[in-house]
Structure formats: C-alpha cells, structure tokens
Amino acid sequence: xxxxxxxxxxxxxxxTNKKSLKCEQHLGHNAMYWYKQSAKKPLELMFVYxxxxxxxxxxxxxxxxxxxxxxxxxxxxxxxxxxEDSALYLCASSPQAMGNTxxxxxxxxxxxxx
Amino acid sequence: xxxxxxxxxxxxxxxxxxxxxxxxYSDRGSQSxxxxxxxxxxxxxxxxxxYSNGDKEDGRFTAQLNKASQYVSLLIRDSQxxxxxxxxxxxxxxxxxxxxxGAGTRLFVKA
Numbered sequence: 524x525x526x527x528x529x530x531x532x533x534x535x536x537x538x539t540n541k542k543s544l545k546c547e548q549h550l551g552h553n554a555m556y557w558y559k560q561s562a563k564k565p566l567e568l569m570f571v572y573x574x575x576x577x578x579x580x581x582x583x584x585x586x587x588x589x590x591x592x593x594x595x596x597x598x599x600x601x602x603x604x605x606x607e608d609s610a611l612y613l614c615a616s617s618p619q620a621m622g623n624t625x626x627x628x629x630x631x632x633x634x635x636x637x
Numbered sequence: 638x639x640x641x642x643x644x645x646x647x648x649x650x651x652x653x654x655x656x657x658x659x660x661x662y663s664d665r666g667s668q669s670x671x672x673x674x675x676x677x678x679x680x681x682x683x684x685x686x687x688y689s690n691g692d693k694e695d696g697r698f699t700a701q702l703n704k705a706s707q708y709v710s711l712l713i714r715d716s717q718x719x720x721x722x723x724x725x726x727x728x729x730x731x732x733x734x735x736x737x738x739g740a741g742t743r744l745f746v747k748a
Contacts, residue, residue: 563645563740564740565641565725565737565739565740565741566681568735568736571734571735573734578734579733579734579735581735613680613681620734621732621733621734625671625683625686626671626683628680628681628682629680630679630680631679631680
C-alpha cells in the first residue's frame with residue numbers, strides 16, 4: 524500500500540451536491556493536512572490535525588468541513604461548492620504537526636464543480 | 638503575511654548541466670526548509686530537507702541555506718530530462734503548524 528491514499532481521484536459535482544473526500548495514511552504519522560492547489564497558485568493550507576485534534580483552520584469557508592475520526596483517516600466534506608472551488612485537493616501526513624517535519628502527500632483528488 | 642517567493646520560470650537547461658533553483662522567505666524565525674518536486678498531474682514529492690546553514694548533498698541534489706539572507710537554493714547536477722518538473726520550496730512557520738509553499742519553479746531539461 525502506498526503511504527497516503529486519497530479517494531476518489533477525480534470528482535465532478537454540481538453546486539447543490541454533497542460529497543466527501545477521503546484520505547488514509549499508513550505511515551503511523553500523528554498529523555494530517557488538507558491542501559488546495561489551484562492553477563498557477565501556491566499550495567494553500569486548509570486544515571491541520573494533530574492526533575485527531577484540529578490545530579489550524581486557515582480561514583476556509585464553511586462549505587468545506589473536515590473530519591478526523593482517528594490519526595489514520597481524514598475526510599473533507601463538501602457542500603454547496605462554487606465553480607472557483609475547482610482545484611486539486613491534496614491530503615498529506617507528517618510525523619508531527621510542529622517542528623522539523625516533512626510532509627508526505629497523497630495522489631490528490633481533482634475536483635470540478637459545475 | 639508570511640511568504641515564500643520563487644521565480645516561476647520556466648528555467649530551461651541542457652541535459653548534463655547544473656540547474657539552480659532559488660527561493661526566499663519572509664519568516665525570519667523559520668527553522669525547517671524543504672524542496673518538493675511535482676510532475677505534471679502528480680502530487681508533490683519530497684526530495685530534500687535542510688535545517689542548518691550551509692550545504693546538504695544527496696546524490697545529484699544539493700540544498701543550500703542562508704538564514705541571514707533568508708535564502709534557500711537547490712542545485713541539480715548532471716540534469717536529466719526526467720528532472721523536468723515543477724520544484725516547490727516550502728518553509729515551516731516558526732512556532733506554528735503551517736508549512737508555507739512557494740508557487741514553484743518550472744524546470745525543463747532539454748535532451
């Protein structure tokens with residue numbers, strides 16, 4: 524199994540739909556992250572979880588709702604999205620949330636909002 | 638607003654040459670610095686980390702850090718066409734949970 528697995532890989536949803544992105548890490552890490560990557564823009568940190576506790580919420584609209592039921596799983600629940608939310612959503616994990624810590628990324632979910 | 642700045646490129650080098658990628662950052666207290674490689678349509682992959690001033694070498698890659706100048710660089714020796722990708726500089730926020738990424742530099746290695 525790969526270290527960080529995301530599903531689905533591609534998602535097309537209407538603005539009134541509700542969907543969820545899933546991330547699972549098999550590295551024994553304590554921290555998990557959601558990032559958004561839009562074309563020609565830097566990776567934007569959305570949420571940080573450390574040992575299942577949200578420690579960073581980077582001014583993300585409430586139409587994005589994260590959930591971390593345990594240190595291996597992370598979800599991003601989506602509802603009433605806008606077309607500008609179309610992007611690559613990347614999950615990552617690291618041994619810990621602070622300090623000298625390297626992130627390992629999943630393959631990403633390519634989201635298109637129509 | 639803490640920032641990480643990179644030249645977006647594209648940087649084009651011939652096969653076998655040295656590619657030099659540069660990055661500056663604004664958070665003077667940052668202690669951890671990373672270079673990621675991202676192929677088109679793929680997720681970022683960590684290639685180097687550096688935590689103290691000076692050079693760190695790993696195979697064909699050398700990371701250089703100068704905290705006084707708030708400057709990080711990545712040198713790729715004997716560049717190969719397979720090195721063609723976008724290289725992301727990342728800096729951990731001092732005392733915080735955030736890793737701040739630059740927008741990336743696109744590198745083309747011509748065969």
